[in-house]
Amino acid sequence: MTHEHDPSDARDGAPVLPHDDFRCGTVALAGRPNVGKSTLLNALIGFRLSIVSPRPQTTRHRILGINTTEAGQILYVDTPGLHRGAKRAMNRSLNRAARSAISDVDVAVQVIEAGRWTDEDEAVYAALGEQDTPRLLAINKVDLSKDKGALLPFVAKLAETHAFDEIHYVSALKEKGLAELEKAILARLPVQPPIYGEDEVTDRSERFLAAEMVREQLMLRLDQELPYATTVEIEQFSDRPDGVAEIHAVIWVERDGQKAIVIGQGGAQLKAIGSAARRHMERLFERKVFLKLWVKVREGWVDDESMLKKFGYTD
Template identity: 40%
Template sequence: MKIKKKYCGHVIIVGKANVGKSTLLNNIIGKKISIVSRKKNTTQSNITGIKTEDNYQSIYIDTPGVVFDKNNNQMKHHKNNFYQTTQIATLIIFIIDRIDWTIHDEIILNEIKKTKIPILIIINKIDKISNKIILLPFINFLKKKIDFIEILPISAKKISNLILLKNIIKSYLPENCHIYPECYITTNSDFFTVSEIIREQLILFLGDELPSIIKVEIESFKKKEKIALYIKAIIWVKNVRQKSIVIGHNGEKIKKISMISRNNIEKKFYIKTHLVLWVKDKN
């Protein structure tokens, strides 16, 4: 009997903050594994998503939005995670926001060019471009930058061109054994997943009142047989003022955040959940 060849590789997703990297990852995987919001720097750590289709396994790494120094427009290398991930990459997906090419995009491109790894550029949010005719000259402009393997206009939210994107990625996967079982869709731990569910609600409820770099620490995570989940989490803020913002008047905000987070955890883990949130300041 002929053994089927298997293909597997790492695909790194890079770009500025809020260009739609996490939305794209969630739609490729078909499940929400990375939280999304309109707030910059929502993604704080590399998120790994795994998509196995027949003999192809693509391992996607969603990197946080590239951080720049406000004073000199230089990349803050210690805060940008994609440097380490490119060492194992088969392909780099570079996402840009519509036809808004900035100096930061130029800097990111110049950096990833140095890796000599094939680059696929995605022009995202094309659903927000009313006059699609302007796309063609912009694509020609990009073609002069580097020999991209493909320049693909998409709408990550509306999943346009997703099948084409997957097929392009598959064509670049090297012949390799699969690293993860077919049922795996992420390497996120339960602790990390819960902390992200809580942090997503903090971002949604607090909006611009607090920075998105707010930290959530899972202090305890206990499962009582298959009956219930008991979780204690600490929300770390910088000072007393931020603490009062998170708690809200008479504790109204923290109660709502806790209630919705608990409901979302129950939906994720299919188990009754008891959630206790504490807000602490670092001072």
């Protein structure tokens, strides 16, 4: 997908011409759920690509975000959070997708939450250790740490027991520490020409991104576990002669009671979900959008491998 960037973006100036030291490669952003990988991806590419919510496991797919500068082209891969207790087929699919995404990259960046190192963080570290690639540690959410000094012994202990090439303090939300992290990544990428055009921001289609925009609203607006029982399928995506993108999407749930909640009293919830998703699509796609939503029930889809494949949950 290509996109017109803000005029202040360096990518919108003179064409980026590869030079003798131009670097290009893939970088995995890996971590347990809810450490801020998607927010970090969006901040690093300067574009709101990956959907974000406060809930763990918001990211269900491998998302490629492309950042091209005069120095090089970094292909960031946002991965689903690696997690334990993957009892359902969906959770196992997310773990497979995460492991697949980190298996063939030039640099791995493990993202953790400032001051916290859990068993799941340790599992991510072990998974990254299976690959012979440089490993950087990005300690995210440092803006939330009231006592910055308390981080020093935490980091010192981590550095003693874990082999990271470099450790970086960042705030994805406040966009702090990102230039230093990017510089460290670029230094470890191979010298080679760019793979994508300088105006491309992802390899994902508008159809895929439209489904993600709807799912983001489900994650933000529905209570408790209900968002995890939902997925979105785009049945139609076409550009009308008047320049409007017409999109028909189905929200799948597991039970009739869930369908009623998604629709809401008098259809109010579904209307709110659709309106918010449409506004995000119009900004992303840079044209008017006509969005039609339906809610359908498919019992047990979260545990049905064939349905997961149908909905795009593959490695």
